[in-house]
Amino acid sequence: MGAKKIRVLAFDVFGTVVDWHGSISREVKALGLDVDPNEFATRWRQGYQPAMAKVASGELEWTLIDDLHRMILDDLLAYFSIVDLDEQQKQHLNKVWHRLSAWEDSVEGLNCMKMNHTICTLSNGNLGLLTNMAKHARLPWDCVLSAEVFKKYKPDPNTYLGVCRVFDVDPQETMLVAAHQSDLDAARACGLQTAYVERRFEFGKGSPKCVSGSSENTLHARDFIDLADQLAHKY
Amino acid sequence: MGAKKIRVLAFDVFGTVVDWHGSISREVKALGLDVDPNEFATRWRQGYQPAMAKVASGELEWTLIDDLHRMILDDLLAYFSIVDLDEQQKQHLNKVWHRLSAWEDSVEGLNCMKMNHTICTLSNGNLGLLTNMAKHARLPWDCVLSAEVFKKYKPDPNTYLGVCRVFDVDPQETMLVAAHQSDLDAARACGLQTAYVERRFEFGKGSPKCVSGSSENTLHARDFIDLADQLAHKY
Structure with missing residues (x-):
């Protein structure tokens, strides 16, 4: 590869x-x-x-x-x-x-991905919010990272590059996973790899959104199970 | 009570x-x-x-x-x-x-305490170090907090009070758990509750340390299993 x-x-x-x-x-x-x-x-x-x-x-x-x-x-x-x-x-x-609920594939997919990777949040949500949510929804993060740690909100480059600094890895060894192309575009501009995840009903069953994603993403996945499978085969 | x-x-x-x-x-x-x-x-x-x-x-x-x-x-x-x-x-x-190993009671005790409390690190170790250690030693933190988040090292009050701010709780609702009395004393000065844990052989089998702890601590525990038991009965 x-x-x-x-x-x-x-x-x-x-x-x-x-x-x-x-x-x-x-x-x-x-x-x-x-x-x-x-x-x-x-x-x-x-x-x-x-x-x-x-x-x-x-x-x-x-x-x-x-x-x-x-x-x-x-x-x-x-x-x-x-x-x-x-x-x-x-x-x-x-x-x-x-107290938000996980998509039905999230927990299983994260547990799979956690076996071979460090999995962390990179959210604009604050640390307390993300930690409470993880307990509520059983999200098995290795580390909860937030804009709160970097004192900048995404899409500020300091957030994406901050993840690389925290784990002492290159941007190319780091992948942002998101259902929003603008977030992925900002991460790619910092040198990170990107995975687009289809969340067609993010805005509700009555308002399906376009989930085509950009061809510039490293990976495109239907859900977290699909993403875990792709990562297991490619990385 | x-x-x-x-x-x-x-x-x-x-x-x-x-x-x-x-x-x-x-x-x-x-x-x-x-x-x-x-x-x-x-x-x-x-x-x-x-x-x-x-x-x-x-x-x-x-x-x-x-x-x-x-x-x-x-x-x-x-x-x-x-x-x-x-x-x-x-x-x-x-x-x-x-790549440090957990004391033999740590993982079981943490998993018990996690059921009724939010469990986090408050260490001078950096986030990447603590996250890698948690994966290595299977430590089930809800959140990895570090001096790195607060840009101050313990015993600076901003570290202890920083935990309270992150989780939006009062110092009296927060307990520092440590095998070092000086760390606990600094936390108590900020209003936190404190639990002393005996780690007699922290400096090796050949150099047992005094583990009497101060009578000012809220709790005194032999190990994490004992601490989990005490917390389950008192809080």
């Missing part, structure tokens, strides 16, 4: 490993809030990139995702005119991001 | 979870170096506190333990007049700290 051995697999998390849309919709529905659960989940996530952009631009100082999620949630509750949640209920709802 | 529930257990690692002295002595002996393996291990570890002190004082800029270990190793090889290791062999020997 000639490809350099992959030693570290770094995973994007929201949408790639866990089903944020389904998990949040279900919890909002169970709460009995007078909103469309799908729209609530989608709008909460839509606030995420603009909030992080404010940190990247310096408009906001370094702020953890837990706190960004809360700022977006407060706007969302106002938008939907929801006034009957007390502070404790809001705090609990905000931590739904710690 | 009246005690606040412990939610996070943070573990010192070298000496507390893993047997650095035995592991290094064995590897040095297997290498066939013309030295007393016990003395070699002990001297390597003795260089650790002074090296970190240089970082704390600002004499050295922020430096990872892997690099501090290498500086001490180079001095040690000169001290013992060992000249027959090439660069690759030195790098491999330096990473013996990534």
Whole structure:
């Protein structure tokens, strides 16, 4: 093959490993809030990139995702005119991001990949969120890495190269796994290898997304079982 | 009882979870170096506190333990007049700290404690070192935390309080577990609860250490199985 051995697999998390849309919709529905659960989940996530952009631009100082999620949630509750949640209920709802469910292939696939590689998160989620999520969803990370460690949000190069530095490996020995092409493009620009994973229903069963991925990715996988198989045969 | 529930257990690692002295002595002996393996291990570890002190004082800029270990190793090889290791062999020997063996009760005890608590490292070892060690010794951490995350070495308060911030818990809900009283004293000064673990042979079978611990510790345990039992009954 000639490809350099992959030693570290770094995973994007929201949408790639866990089903944020389904998990949040279900919890909002169970709460009995007078909103469309799908729209609530989608709008909460839509606030995420603009909030992080404010940190990247310096408009906001370094702020953890837990706190960004809360700022977006407060706007969302106002938008939907929801006034009957007390502070404790809001705090609990905000931590739904710690209780997201894994896609059904995630745990089995990660356990396979862990046998021959170091598997870690590389998420903009904070360390506490990612650790609680891992306990909840039984995600067997070797190490939980986060933008919080590097004090920069993806797609800042310091996050991708930070993984390489932490494990003392070359970018070519590191692979970012994600369901989002923009994340993979930024990683490839830093010299990392990339694996695109199809998560057609990231935005819900009613809103399938295009999962063609770029031909520039090192690998393209249907799910984590497929990715584990491809890695076992190629690396 | 009246005690606040412990939610996070943070573990010192070298000496507390893993047997650095035995592991290094064995590897040095297997290498066939013309030295007393016990003395070699002990001297390597003795260089650790002074090296970190240089970082704390600002004499050295922020430096990872892997690099501090290498500086001490180079001095040690000169001290013992060992000249027959090439660069690759030195790098491999330096990473013996990534291959330390767990005390025989560590893995079972950690798996028990993990059921009701978040278990994480709080070590001056760097993230890559601690992650490789966890894979090698099958340590089931929920999260690998390190001085590297906080850019301060223990006993700096930012390390102990950093754990509380990461998991959004009060110091009283956090317990440091260590075989070293000075580490526990520094954690208690920050408001954390403390558990002393007896590791009588941390410095080798021939050099048993005093394991009385301070009466100010919240708990005193013979080993991790005993600690898991005590936590299950009290918290």
